Amino acid sequence: MNVPDQQAWQAWTPEELSQRLRQVSRPWSVVGGWALDLWLGRQTRDHGDLEFTVLRDDFLLFRQALAPLQFYTVKDGTFAFLPTDRVPGEEIFQVWGFDAVANVWRVDVMLEFGTADTWVYKRDTSLVYPRAEMVAVSDAGVPYLKPAAILLFKAKHIRSKDQNDFNQSLPNLSCEDRHWLARHLALLHPDHEWTYRLENAE
Template sequence: MKVPDQQAWQAWTPEELSQRLKQVSRPWSVVGGWALDLWLGRQTRDHGDLEFTVLRDDFMLFRQALEPLQFYTVKDGTFAFLSADRVPGEEIFQVWGFDAVANVWRVEVMLEFGTADTWVYKRDTSLVYPRAEMVALSDSGVPYLKPAAILLFKAKHTRSKDQADFSLALPNLSGEERQWLVLHLKRLHPDHEWTRRLENAE
């Protein structure tokens, strides 16, 4: 099957996604830039996509809830159609959902480790916390990954939008959140420029 235009995004809002998942009782949370906006309580910039994370073993449950979207696995820039009877391989951590009627992408599903009670950082599985400490609910009831963890993910590449997100988030982080992020930046990204800014903000 031909892969749709990768630029053809018309993502749902987090609230639209939440409405579609209202019958799903398994854990999920919005991640990426939208998660920061849910935390801040307002949309601060345009978002080209909508990312949310689910436990790997729960993927088929969420896929069914999001029918009739078509799904494509993504690895190293290569897209592959994922038929309805197949689950993503262990090497896959990213799946895009395509609305064939509207001819646009709607969501990006990130497959995570952990359990219903435990959050595990994908890039270093020794970093483990209770899920209840890492996920919060927006005022509209949408679950999102808390800002310190979002910024830890963003620290790897620090694209221009990541820098902007960090600058906007920094004055709103609590002392505890700043300390958490400094701790893990020093461990995973030594000498990262954000560490100095976080420490100077204290």
């Protein structure tokens, strides 16, 4: 099967996704730039996609809830159609959902470690926290990963949108979140340019 145009995104909003997942009782949360906007309570920029995480073992449950989307695994820029009776291999951590009727991508599903009660940082699995401490819920009832964790992910590459997201978020971060992020940056990205600003923010 030919892979659809990778630029053909018309993502759902987090609220639209939440409606489609309203019958699913397993953990999930919006991540990426949308998570920051849910935290801030307003949309600060355009979002090309909609990223959310689920536990790997729960993928088929979420796939069923999002039927009739077609799903494609993504690894190192390579896309592969995922038949309905298949689960992603252990080497796969990202799956895109395609709406064949509208001919657009709708969601970017991230497969995460952890359990219903624990959150595990994908890039360093020694970092484990209670899920309840890492996930918040918007006023509209949409679960999202808290900003300090989102910014830790964004700190690795610092694309222009990631820098803008940090600039937008910094004045609104709690003292606790600033300390959490600074501590983890020191651990994973020593001498990161954001650390000084976090430590000197008022």
